[in-house]
Amino acid sequence: MALQLWEALKEAIPIYTGLSPATFFTVLALALAVYRVASGLFGSSDRPREREEESQPLPPPVQLGESTEEKLKQYDGTDPKKPLLMAIKGQIYDVSLNR
Template identity: 75%
Template sequence: MALQLWETLKEAITAYTGLSPTTFFTVLALGLALYYAVSGLFGSSDRHSRARDYGEQTQPLPPPVQLGEVTEEELKLYDGTDPGKPLLMAIKGQIYDVSQSRMFYGPGGPYALFAGKDASRALAKMSFEEKDLTGDISGLGPFELDALQDWEYKFTSKYIKVGTIKKSSVQVEEGSSSAAQPALSTDNTQEKPSSE
């Protein structure tokens, strides 16, 4: 079978090119060698310079810095405008370091408007509107909450959590609890004399 195929190939080469099979394969080999020699002279220096340029442009990412609890105003400082700071974004009050995806979330990227913010509502609604760039998820429907949950899973699996956002409502509760303590202490002092 293989011998018949070889004989057919030799006849086809002679019929179509007018060359003997040995001459045909010699010319083919010389053509390939010449191609690799020429492309090596011109192409390799270009590839090396592109690799060198890319290496100069991209620097290794610094290790993520744990921020702890920050306000939304403090989070805005990590929107990518300062190349010396990590690029951060929050979902449901949890802050993630998205520096490794700077081409998406950094300045000029398609999702740059999410950087430095809690973008929970915008992600849930698949919205790029400024009014939706907030962590407020009240009033969202079940499909939107499911979409937000999917985003949260993606972020927890891909990025490192570096902090949380301080909620202003927590500060109000602290103020109200400190106001409630004197009332309790007053009640306790009133109860003690009546129980004696």
């Protein structure tokens, strides 16, 4: 069965493509290799990348009570003695470790 399929392929490839079977399979292998490289560079991958594995979850929010924008500006990182704080959707986080 497999031998008959191979013989049929050997006859059909030159008819439909104009290439010899060796050339056809070489071009096919090169196209597959280019696709894999391009999808690895630009496509998304199911495997997490190393950098994503290293990322840590956000620390718990800092409790400052009611805070205004002016009060939060004091913690913008200009004073090295104060923590660097960031507000995200109403929660305030200490991001001093990732300046």
